[in-house]
Amino acid sequence: MTNTDNTVAVAMRNVSRTYGDPANPIHALRDVSVDIRRREFTAIMGPSGSGKSTMMNVMAGLDEATSGQIWLGHNPIVGIGDTARTILRRTNIGFIFQSFNLVPTLTADENIRLPFVLAGRKPTAEQEAWIAHLVTSLGIRERLGHLPSELSGGQQQRVAIVRALAGRPTIILADEPTGALDTRTSREVLTLLTTAAREYGQGIAMVTHDPVAASYADRILVLADGRIVGEYRGLDPRQISDLLINLQGAAA
Numbered sequence: 449m450t451n452t453d454n455t456v457a458v459a460m461r462n463v464s465r466t467y468g469d470p471a472n473p474i475h476a477l478r479d480v481s482v483d484i485r486r487r488e489f490t491a492i493m494g495p496s497g498s499g500k501s502t503m504m505n506v507m508a509g510l511d512e513a514t515s516g517q518i519w520l521g522h523n524p525i526v527g528i529g530d531t532a533r534t535i536l537r538r539t540n541i542g543f544i545f546q547s548f549n550l551v552p553t554l555t556a557d558e559n560i561r562l563p564f565v566l567a568g569r570k571p572t573a574e575q576e577a578w579i580a581h582l583v584t585s586l587g588i589r590e591r592l593g594h595l596p597s598e599l600s601g602g603q604q605q606r607v608a609i610v611r612a613l614a615g616r617p618t619i620i621l622a623d624e625p626t627g628a629l630d631t632r633t634s635r636e637v638l639t640l641l642t643t644a645a646r647e648y649g650q651g652i653a654m655v656t657h658d659p660v661a662a663s664y665a666d667r668i669l670v671l672a673d674g675r676i677v678g679e680y681r682g683l684d685p686r687q688i689s690d691l692l693i694n695l696q697g698a699a700a
Protein backbone atom coordinates (compact mmCIF):
# COMPACT_ATOMS: atom_id res chain seq x y z
CA MET A 449 0.00 0.00 0.00
CA THR A 450 1.18 3.52 -0.71
CA ASN A 451 1.17 6.52 1.57
CA THR A 452 -1.62 8.16 -0.41
CA ASP A 453 -4.00 5.30 0.38
CA ASN A 454 -6.81 6.66 2.56
CA THR A 455 -9.11 3.70 2.22
CA VAL A 456 -10.92 2.16 5.14
CA ALA A 457 -8.73 0.23 7.58
CA VAL A 458 -11.61 -1.11 9.68
CA ALA A 459 -15.31 -0.91 8.88
CA MET A 460 -17.98 -1.79 11.46
CA ARG A 461 -21.62 -2.09 10.40
CA ASN A 462 -24.50 -2.41 12.87
CA VAL A 463 -22.24 -4.02 15.43
CA SER A 464 -23.70 -4.93 18.80
CA ARG A 465 -22.01 -6.70 21.71
CA THR A 466 -24.14 -7.99 24.53
CA TYR A 467 -22.75 -9.61 27.66
CA GLY A 468 -24.29 -11.72 30.39
CA ASP A 469 -27.66 -13.34 30.93
CA PRO A 470 -29.84 -12.98 27.79
CA ALA A 471 -32.81 -12.32 30.09
CA ASN A 472 -30.97 -9.35 31.59
CA PRO A 473 -28.31 -8.37 29.06
CA ILE A 474 -25.58 -5.73 29.34
CA HIS A 475 -25.46 -3.82 26.05
CA ALA A 476 -21.79 -2.88 25.76
CA LEU A 477 -22.19 -1.83 22.09
CA ARG A 478 -25.48 -1.00 20.41
CA ASP A 479 -25.74 -0.94 16.63
CA VAL A 480 -22.41 0.80 16.01
CA SER A 481 -21.47 1.65 12.41
CA VAL A 482 -18.18 3.41 11.84
CA ASP A 483 -15.12 3.48 9.57
CA ILE A 484 -11.54 3.89 10.77
CA ARG A 485 -9.56 5.20 7.80
CA ARG A 486 -5.93 4.88 6.91
CA ARG A 487 -3.95 8.12 7.31
CA GLU A 488 -6.37 9.25 9.99
CA PHE A 489 -5.89 9.46 13.76
CA THR A 490 -9.21 8.83 15.51
CA ALA A 491 -9.68 9.32 19.26
CA ILE A 492 -12.47 7.45 21.05
CA MET A 493 -13.81 9.09 24.19
CA GLY A 494 -16.73 8.63 26.55
CA PRO A 495 -17.54 7.84 30.18
CA SER A 496 -16.27 4.74 31.95
CA GLY A 497 -18.38 1.75 30.89
CA SER A 498 -19.55 3.41 27.64
CA GLY A 499 -18.09 0.58 25.51
CA LYS A 500 -14.73 1.96 24.35
CA SER A 501 -12.61 -1.10 25.21
CA THR A 502 -15.32 -3.41 23.91
CA MET A 503 -15.24 -1.54 20.61
CA MET A 504 -11.46 -1.97 20.34
CA ASN A 505 -11.58 -5.67 21.26
CA VAL A 506 -14.37 -6.38 18.78
CA MET A 507 -12.59 -4.40 16.02
CA ALA A 508 -9.48 -6.46 16.65
CA GLY A 509 -11.38 -9.74 16.54
CA LEU A 510 -10.29 -10.45 20.13
CA ASP A 511 -13.93 -10.43 21.18
CA GLU A 512 -16.82 -11.65 19.01
CA ALA A 513 -19.61 -9.23 18.03
CA THR A 514 -23.07 -10.48 19.02
CA SER A 515 -24.42 -9.15 15.70
CA GLY A 516 -23.27 -7.02 12.80
CA GLN A 517 -20.31 -7.18 10.43
CA ILE A 518 -16.69 -6.01 10.62
CA TRP A 519 -14.08 -5.79 7.85
CA LEU A 520 -10.35 -5.42 8.27
CA GLY A 521 -9.41 -3.87 4.94
CA HIS A 522 -11.38 -6.02 2.49
CA ASN A 523 -11.47 -9.05 4.80
CA PRO A 524 -14.52 -9.87 6.92
CA ILE A 525 -13.50 -10.88 10.44
CA VAL A 526 -16.89 -11.98 11.80
CA GLY A 527 -17.77 -15.61 11.18
CA ILE A 528 -14.32 -16.69 10.00
CA GLY A 529 -12.34 -19.29 11.94
CA ASP A 530 -10.02 -18.46 14.82
CA THR A 531 -6.89 -19.35 12.85
CA ALA A 532 -7.81 -17.12 9.92
CA ARG A 533 -8.60 -14.30 12.32
CA THR A 534 -5.30 -14.70 14.16
CA ILE A 535 -3.35 -14.46 10.91
CA LEU A 536 -5.29 -11.37 9.79
CA ARG A 537 -4.71 -9.76 13.16
CA ARG A 538 -1.01 -10.55 13.19
CA THR A 539 -0.37 -8.99 9.81
CA ASN A 540 -2.69 -6.01 10.03
CA ILE A 541 -3.07 -4.81 13.61
CA GLY A 542 -0.74 -3.31 16.20
CA PHE A 543 -2.12 -3.25 19.73
CA ILE A 544 -1.35 -0.97 22.63
CA PHE A 545 -3.60 -2.07 25.45
CA GLN A 546 -4.35 -1.00 29.02
CA SER A 547 -2.60 -4.12 30.25
CA PHE A 548 0.61 -4.21 28.27
CA ASN A 549 0.52 -7.89 27.31
CA LEU A 550 4.28 -8.23 27.23
CA VAL A 551 5.59 -11.79 27.41
CA PRO A 552 7.16 -11.99 30.91
CA THR A 553 9.94 -14.43 29.93
CA LEU A 554 11.20 -12.33 26.99
CA THR A 555 13.39 -9.23 27.21
CA ALA A 556 12.10 -5.85 26.04
CA ASP A 557 13.95 -6.28 22.74
CA GLU A 558 12.58 -9.80 22.22
CA ASN A 559 9.07 -8.56 22.96
CA ILE A 560 9.47 -5.82 20.36
CA ARG A 561 10.59 -8.38 17.76
CA LEU A 562 7.98 -10.99 18.64
CA PRO A 563 5.47 -10.02 15.90
CA PHE A 564 8.21 -10.53 13.28
CA VAL A 565 9.16 -13.91 14.78
CA LEU A 566 5.51 -15.02 14.81
CA ALA A 567 5.09 -13.95 11.21
CA GLY A 568 8.28 -15.84 10.27
CA ARG A 569 10.07 -12.82 8.82
CA LYS A 570 13.02 -10.63 9.71
CA PRO A 571 12.73 -6.85 9.93
CA THR A 572 13.96 -5.15 6.75
CA ALA A 573 16.75 -2.57 6.98
CA GLU A 574 14.10 0.16 6.86
CA GLN A 575 12.14 -1.51 9.68
CA GLU A 576 15.32 -1.85 11.75
CA ALA A 577 15.92 1.87 11.34
CA TRP A 578 12.33 2.61 12.35
CA ILE A 579 12.62 0.38 15.45
CA ALA A 580 15.87 2.14 16.41
CA HIS A 581 14.16 5.51 15.97
CA LEU A 582 11.20 4.44 18.14
CA VAL A 583 13.42 3.00 20.87
CA THR A 584 15.50 6.17 20.99
CA SER A 585 12.52 8.55 20.84
CA LEU A 586 10.88 6.76 23.75
CA GLY A 587 14.08 6.55 25.80
CA ILE A 588 14.17 2.78 26.34
CA ARG A 589 17.45 1.95 24.54
CA GLU A 590 19.22 1.20 27.86
CA ARG A 591 16.40 -1.07 29.01
CA LEU A 592 16.19 -3.35 25.96
CA GLY A 593 17.98 -6.30 27.60
CA HIS A 594 15.64 -6.36 30.62
CA LEU A 595 12.59 -8.48 31.36
CA PRO A 596 9.21 -6.71 31.78
CA SER A 597 9.32 -7.40 35.55
CA GLU A 598 12.51 -5.30 35.69
CA LEU A 599 10.86 -2.30 34.03
CA SER A 600 8.56 0.39 35.42
CA GLY A 601 4.93 0.49 34.26
CA GLY A 602 5.69 3.41 31.95
CA GLN A 603 8.72 1.64 30.46
CA GLN A 604 6.65 -1.52 29.85
CA GLN A 605 4.05 0.65 28.14
CA ARG A 606 6.74 2.13 25.88
CA VAL A 607 8.00 -1.34 24.94
CA ALA A 608 4.43 -2.29 23.99
CA ILE A 609 4.19 0.89 21.91
CA VAL A 610 7.39 0.14 19.99
CA ARG A 611 6.17 -3.43 19.39
CA ALA A 612 2.84 -2.16 18.02
CA LEU A 613 4.42 0.42 15.72
CA ALA A 614 7.44 -1.62 14.56
CA GLY A 615 5.84 -3.53 11.67
CA ARG A 616 3.78 -0.56 10.45
CA PRO A 617 0.47 -2.45 10.57
CA THR A 618 -2.59 -1.24 8.64
CA ILE A 619 -4.19 -0.14 11.88
CA ILE A 620 -3.01 0.64 15.39
CA LEU A 621 -5.52 0.11 18.19
CA ALA A 622 -4.50 1.86 21.37
CA ASP A 623 -6.51 1.68 24.61
CA GLU A 624 -5.33 4.53 26.88
CA PRO A 625 -1.75 4.32 25.61
CA THR A 626 -0.62 7.35 27.60
CA GLY A 627 -2.40 6.40 30.84
CA ALA A 628 0.79 5.22 32.59
CA LEU A 629 3.16 7.82 31.13
CA ASP A 630 4.59 11.13 32.31
CA THR A 631 3.74 14.28 30.35
CA ARG A 632 6.90 14.40 28.26
CA THR A 633 6.72 10.73 27.24
CA SER A 634 2.98 11.07 26.54
CA ARG A 635 3.70 13.86 24.08
CA GLU A 636 6.39 11.73 22.43
CA VAL A 637 3.94 8.82 22.02
CA LEU A 638 1.21 11.08 20.63
CA THR A 639 3.67 12.61 18.18
CA LEU A 640 4.75 9.12 17.04
CA LEU A 641 1.09 8.13 16.53
CA THR A 642 0.52 11.31 14.51
CA THR A 643 3.60 10.48 12.40
CA ALA A 644 2.36 6.91 11.89
CA ALA A 645 -0.87 8.28 10.43
CA ARG A 646 0.51 11.22 8.44
CA GLU A 647 3.74 9.80 7.05
CA TYR A 648 3.16 6.07 7.02
CA GLY A 649 -0.54 6.10 6.18
CA GLN A 650 -1.60 3.92 9.09
CA GLY A 651 -5.06 4.09 10.65
CA ILE A 652 -5.09 4.87 14.36
CA ALA A 653 -7.89 4.36 16.87
CA MET A 654 -6.97 5.55 20.35
CA VAL A 655 -9.15 5.38 23.44
CA THR A 656 -8.38 8.17 25.89
CA HIS A 657 -9.91 10.08 28.79
CA ASP A 658 -7.36 12.87 28.35
CA PRO A 659 -8.52 15.96 26.39
CA VAL A 660 -4.91 16.91 25.60
CA ALA A 661 -4.19 13.46 24.14
CA ALA A 662 -7.44 13.57 22.15
CA SER A 663 -6.52 16.98 20.71
CA TYR A 664 -3.69 15.30 18.73
CA ALA A 665 -6.30 13.28 16.81
CA ASP A 666 -7.88 14.35 13.51
CA ARG A 667 -11.27 13.17 14.62
CA ILE A 668 -12.96 12.43 17.94
CA LEU A 669 -15.74 9.86 18.35
CA VAL A 670 -17.76 10.04 21.55
CA LEU A 671 -19.41 6.93 22.93
CA ALA A 672 -22.15 6.88 25.54
CA ASP A 673 -24.02 3.81 26.70
CA GLY A 674 -22.74 1.68 23.82
CA ARG A 675 -23.60 4.15 21.03
CA ILE A 676 -21.65 6.71 19.06
CA VAL A 677 -23.26 9.98 20.14
CA GLY A 678 -20.92 12.48 18.51
CA GLU A 679 -18.15 13.00 16.00
CA TYR A 680 -15.93 16.10 16.09
CA ARG A 681 -12.92 17.58 14.33
CA GLY A 682 -10.62 20.46 15.11
CA LEU A 683 -11.36 20.82 18.82
CA ASP A 684 -8.79 22.13 21.29
CA PRO A 685 -8.30 20.51 24.73
CA ARG A 686 -10.56 23.05 26.43
CA GLN A 687 -13.42 22.39 23.99
CA ILE A 688 -12.94 18.63 24.40
CA SER A 689 -13.13 18.79 28.18
CA ASP A 690 -16.27 20.98 28.00
CA LEU A 691 -17.81 18.41 25.67
CA LEU A 692 -17.11 15.56 28.11
CA ILE A 693 -18.41 17.52 31.08
CA ASN A 694 -21.63 18.32 29.23
CA LEU A 695 -22.01 14.68 28.25
CA GLN A 696 -21.71 13.58 31.88
CA GLY A 697 -24.20 16.23 32.90
CA ALA A 698 -26.67 14.92 30.31
CA ALA A 699 -26.24 11.32 31.55
CA ALA A 700 -26.69 12.22 35.25
Ligand SMILES: Nc1ncnc2c1ncn2[C@@H]1O[C@H](COP(=O)(O)OP(=O)(O)OP(=O)(O)O)[C@@H](O)[C@H]1O
Nearest residue numbers: 467468474475476495496497498499500501502503
Ligand atom coordinates in the same frame (compact mmCIF):
# COMPACT_ATOMS: atom_id res chain seq x y z
N1 LIG B 1 -16.51 -9.64 29.74
C1 LIG B 1 -17.54 -8.89 30.16
N2 LIG B 1 -18.60 -9.45 30.77
C2 LIG B 1 -19.65 -8.71 31.19
N3 LIG B 1 -19.75 -7.38 31.01
C3 LIG B 1 -18.72 -6.76 30.41
C4 LIG B 1 -17.56 -7.47 29.94
N4 LIG B 1 -16.71 -6.57 29.38
C5 LIG B 1 -17.30 -5.37 29.49
N5 LIG B 1 -18.51 -5.48 30.09
C6 LIG B 1 -19.47 -4.38 30.37
O1 LIG B 1 -19.69 -3.70 29.15
C7 LIG B 1 -19.76 -2.29 29.35
C8 LIG B 1 -18.69 -1.59 28.50
O2 LIG B 1 -17.40 -1.92 29.04
P1 LIG B 1 -16.05 -1.36 28.42
O3 LIG B 1 -14.94 -2.09 29.09
O4 LIG B 1 -16.13 -1.44 26.96
O5 LIG B 1 -16.10 0.17 28.90
P2 LIG B 1 -15.04 1.36 28.67
O6 LIG B 1 -15.75 2.44 27.94
O7 LIG B 1 -13.79 0.82 28.08
O8 LIG B 1 -14.77 1.85 30.17
P3 LIG B 1 -13.39 2.40 30.87
O9 LIG B 1 -13.29 3.86 30.49
O10 LIG B 1 -13.72 2.25 32.35
O11 LIG B 1 -12.24 1.56 30.44
C9 LIG B 1 -19.61 -2.07 30.85
O12 LIG B 1 -20.90 -1.98 31.43
C10 LIG B 1 -18.90 -3.33 31.30
O13 LIG B 1 -19.19 -3.62 32.66
Ligand SMILES: [Mg+2]
Nearest residue numbers: 500501502623
Ligand atom coordinates in the same frame (compact mmCIF):
# COMPACT_ATOMS: atom_id res chain seq x y z
MG1 LIG C 1 -11.78 0.58 28.82
